[in-house]
Amino acid sequence: MFDFSTQVRGSAPGRTWxxxxFMFTDEDLRSSIVASLLLALFTVVLMVALLVPTMVWVRLRVPRVSRLIEFxxxxxxxxxxxxxxxxxTNVYSWVTYVLGDSPLVLTFAYVVLVLPYSYRAIDASLSAIDVATLSEAARSLGASWFTVIVRIVLPNxxxxxxxxxxxxxxxVLGEYVFASLLHFDTLPVAMAALYKNNGPAAMAAALASMILVALFLIGLTFLSRDRHKLGASS
Known part of the structure; x- marks a missing residue:
């Protein structure tokens, strides 16, 4: 992909950037990149704000409905x-009418899309700690439920x-179906349209997106390792 995106087209051999x-000079592609990055940020924030308090509350207060929440x-x-x-589609016609036609309204749909994977990751971490004991100890010292979730459970x-x-x-960075059928310009949609006219530029954008995701995953590996070292030393 890198070779294809940097080759000089024509008889003269060489490389070009x-x-x-083009990802930064083309207005449409640049706006779609910004929209996808903001969508990823808002999706993560809304997902955490919905899942973590709900899962903690279910474990502490109504464990009988945990299977229903999982389902x-x-x-x-x-x-x-x-x-x-x-x-x-009909619901989103009202969403865009109220909130505007910005691609950022896809946040609500993307939260639904990432729920299965996010639930499994958070549920595994919650199962590794004694949420009930931690919350009871914090509550006995006068902590509010907000403090219990934010300062006691979340760090663990x-x-x-x-x-x-x-x-x-x-x-979010690789999702195409939602954005395309709901007629929003995100990075995958822009790359698909760009590939029809400028294949090398679309390939460069695709490779940049893959590198970004890979860096995120590598960062997660190092952060998790640092957390384990900190826990072991304490």
Missing amino acids: DNWT LCLLPLTIPALVIVVGI ITGGVLGAAFISVAL
């Missing part, structure tokens, strides 16, 4: 993305939250 600089979170895996898009499940976050980023 024009296809890579609901894993349900998007059993439904094809195309079917989900068809089902929410950082690895799972980071794993869920990076998986969500990878999914």
